[in-house]
Amino acid sequence: MNKRSLFAVSVLLAANLAFAADAVPGRLQPVTSGAVTYLSGGIGQDESTAIQQMAKNYSLELEFVINASPRAEFTSDVQVKISDASHNAVLDTVSKGPFLLAQLPAGRYRLEATKDGKSKAQDVTIKQGSHQHIMFEWTE
Template identity: 50%
Template sequence: MHRNILLVLSGVLITHLALAAELPANLPAPTTRGAVTFVSGGIGLDESTAMKAAEKDYPLTLEFVVKTASTSGYTSDVKVLLADHNGKTLLDTVSNGPFLLVKLPPGNYRLEASKDGQTKLRQVDVRAGSHQKILIEWGT
């Protein structure tokens, strides 16, 4: 009986290690809420490199930037709402970095991204087997 338990635990450990090996190093842990899985981050070179490498596994990438007259740079702490065509909110989160990678079913979505009291609206069409990247900029 103990041998069977050890075999099961070994199988679980091997599966866990194989899944972990598939994730790029320095990638923040994904979060799943309902039908949506997302990962947010990109602070620092290692993490932003990992986020960019993981983009291929997510149908939607959101990138957040603030531009001024003299500078341009990534930003975080962006409030993001994604709603389906019926208005049902599927994702309500605040970005932990300048990138938000999102896995969600194919369909049409309404995106709201808010930073410092300014809200940007976009229509997003997610298609099976495709990837799109949306750059959202705030400026002065």
């Protein structure tokens, strides 16, 4: 795909994501940082339901959980850094809720999630037209 086609696809995707966000409650608004459009949130039933419905429109879905007793709990305020195969940061943000959705171009990425000074990392390959769901879990 040439740069002009990639740009057209990116513009179309951003328009579709912005249109979908009109139906999302409150603070759930997509943000574009460089070449990445992302959305984070999921606090409360309405936001959680809305973000889970939108997840299929993004190539990457991150979920953040703390394994607590007697059951696991969602968590927010997770520092998220996504780097490409050349170790360049393509996204560096803090999640506003237990979910972060990111629209990434096809390629290999390193995901780093940090909560209360404890970091977790995972590699992921994004394929065009695919959806990856990754859960990061911390213990209490």
